[in-house]
Amino acid sequence: MSNETKSTSAELPEELPDEAKQPKPERKASLAAWLTIIILLAALIAAGWVGYRYVYQDLLASNQQLVAQSEEQARQLKELRSELEQQVQQLRRQQQELPATIEQQLQQNEQGVRRSLSQQAQTQADLERAVQAVQAELASLDVSQATAWRVLEARQLVAEASTKLYIDQEPQLALQLLDLADTHLAALNNPAYQAARQAINDDKVALRAIDADQHLQVAMELNSLRARLLQQQWRLQAPGRTVSAKQPPPDAPWYEHLSASAGALFDQLIRVQHLEKPIQPQLSAAFVELAKQRVLMQLQLAQQAALSQHDELFQRSIQEALALVTELENESDLNLAALSTDLTQLAAQSLQPSLPDQLRSLAIMNRHAEAINAGAGQ
Structure with missing residues (x-):
């Protein structure tokens, strides 16, 4: 037993160095942990500085710009509201005056239509009396006098038709006058007036084509x-609130990637819009x-x-x-x-309505009337 005890005590000095070697890996692990913590702290400090330098300053500038734009928008809204109130008041005045104006215009139109109808009735009555008087006078004339009278009367009717068309803007009445002038020439049954009748017919076709x-x-x-x-x-559609985040290119510097990552992180909390127009x-x-x-x-x-x-x-x-x-x-x-x-x-x-430039029959009838007047003067 004593020998075993001595051998054990003799072996102890040899085992002590191995036990003394065991704490060294623990110190290395703790040193690596501290280095990792220091690197993370340095990375966080660098990220915070970059965020403050690039992101926070941009946010401050954007906030100031948004405040200025908000004040400008409030001023414009105030001006727009005052202008809108003025327009509302003006519209109310116009709406109050509109029924009276429309009623007055309707009364004026009604009076104008009545005057026009009475004038047309009076004109038609005058024409009927004139035709009856002419027919009675025509019965007492000889053939030569009747021919001259009918030509001159047709010329006068064509001239009246031109006046009604271009001055009074009444194509329907002008058409009736041309019909009456054609009846005078048709009653003569003379081929010498065929060109005049053709011109009167052409003018009648042109007047019928007018959209009165x-x-x-x-x-x-x-x-x-x-x-x-x-x-x-x-x-009106409400304005959209989409934000387009621009990613830096792959060969961009590290701080641009870091700024983009920080911007993406801030976009989850703060929404910033960049508009291409004011x-x-x-x-x-x-x-x-x-x-x-x-x-x-x-x-x-x-x-x-x-x-x-x-x-x-x-x-x-x-x-x-x-x-x-x-x-x-x-x-x-x-x-x-x-x-x-x-x-x-x-x-x-x-x-x-779109009127023709002139009546073709007027020039021809003027020539016939001048020939008759020249023969009567001789």
């Missing part, structure tokens, strides 16, 4: 356009509805002008409506191209 009711067609088109516009709903105040629904009512009012005025054949008022109302539609389309996302096209086509139309 063109202003009524324009008025009906305006009525249809107003009906379609009343059924339309002018609604921020403008969005039009309100009340302003859009007011503009629509103004367009409808201008179309109604244009319709009244078309019924009364007032070209100047018609063109002014159509141009005002077209200017309102164009301005609203430029300042909003409303699609009003079809309405602008319809207004442009209406502005190109004329309320007055």
Whole structure:
């Protein structure tokens, strides 16, 4: 037993160095952990500095710009609100005056139609009396006198037809006068006046081709356009809030990748928008509805002008409506191209009928009348 104890005690000094070697890996592991912590802290400090230097400063600048834009937008909204109130007041005054104006125009149109009908009835009665008087006088004339009288009377009727056509703008009455002039030449049954009758017939064909009711067609088109516009709903779309993040190229420096990563992290908390055009105040629904009512009012005025054949008022109302539609389309996302096209086509139309340059029969009848007058003078 003593020998075993001695051998054990003798072996102890040899085992102590191995036990002394065991704490060294633990110190290395702790040193590596501390180095890792120091590197992470340094990376966090560097990321914080880069974020402060590039991201936070950009956010501050963007915030200042947004504050300035918000103040400018508030000022513009205030101006727009005051302008809108003025336009509302003006529209209310116009709406209050519109029924009286329309009633007055309708009364004037009615009075004009009545005067025109009475004048036409009086003219027709005068023509009937003149024809009866001429027929009674014609019965007492001889053949030569009757021929001269009929030619001169046909020439006078053609001249009256020209006056009614180009001065009074009454193609139907001019057509009736040409019919009456043709009956005088037909009663002569003389081939010498065949060219004059052919010219009168050509003028009658040209007058029948005149659309005397063109202003009524324009008025009906305006009525249809107003009906379609009343059924339309002018609604503005809300602005989008999408943000497009730009990724740096693969060969970019490390700090750009770090800034992009930090920006993506901040985008989850803060949304920043970069617009390619200046921020403008969005039009309100009340302003859009007011503009629509103004367009409808201008179309109604244009319709009244078309019924009364007032070209100047018609063109002014159509141009005002077209200017309102164009301005609203430029300042909003409303699609009003079809309405602008319809207004442009209406502005190109004329309320007055397209008349021929001159009556061909007038020159021929003047020559016949001069020949008869020259023979009578001899």
